[in-house]
């Protein structure tokens with residue numbers, strides 16, 4: 095029997111088959127979970143719907159997390175289709191492309207607001223709206239990146255947004271913990287996705303990454319999916335408020351020196 099047999103939940107953040115959220119969805123599907131998916135706009139619906147149908151999804155709904163009305167509508171549909179949910183996957187981030195290159199000093203007020211609202215506040219908004227839908231032992235995960243803790247060139251305002259996301263995750267874990275709901279984050283190493291392509295210099299960062307890690311390799315959406323599976327299953331039943339790194343060990347390295 096699969097680890098998630100009989101469990102139902104929502105996955106937000108599948109844009110295409112390269113998305114980290116899709117890597118997660120495949121792992122959850124393999125272990126018997128039933129999932130609902132969301133998309134933003136018609137162009138993305140054409141990509142997301144066939145993927146969702148390939149894993150037998152009964153719910154595929156539009157949801158722009160910048161809109162409380164969209165979030166409320168999504169949760170109303172979720173209640174109709176699933177009743178309660180056992181998990182929620184938040185794999186959403188956005189910043190204007192101009193904010194993801196060059197000097198951090200040129201961050202604009204509006205660019206800061208958008209990045210923080212879509213990439214960090216959205217987790218709070220979703221959990222607030224899903225509050226009475228979450229099963230007593232539900233598990234929620236979000237996706238973050240080490241640029242929240244240390245400076246990564248060009249990541250800029252998204253680093254600040256991820257720091258806010260990680261802190262929000264901890265406050266939510268403390269708030270919902272007393273009723274058994276867990277909230278954790280996966281801090282993933284670089285994966286070549288649509289969102290990542292908006293960050294200046296990403297290709298070169300991705301190329302250099304493997305050599306700098308203890309495991310000497312890049313990570314995949316499948317790696318993230320398998321850790322997500324653990325965090326969303328009962329196997330991680332005593333883990334909440336944590337950031338789990340899926341980065342081939344990159345974050346433990348202080349200085350990467352060449353061999354010999």
Ligand code: NAP
Pocket residue numbers: 106107108109110112113114115133134135138157158159160184185186187188212237238239281282283284285286287288289290
């Ligand atoms: P992705 O495939 O482009 O997924 C990003 C998702 O965010 C897309 O589905 C996108 O939908 C969605 N999104 C953006 N604005 C939204 C909004 N207003 N409402 C609802 N959804 C919205 O890229 P990804 O790399 O898999 O990103 C997933 C998560 O992993 C993000 O939180 C990202 O920061 C994180 N992460 C990525 C990496 C990496 O190297 N790729 C590393 C660490 C963490 P649209 O395309 O329709 O806007």
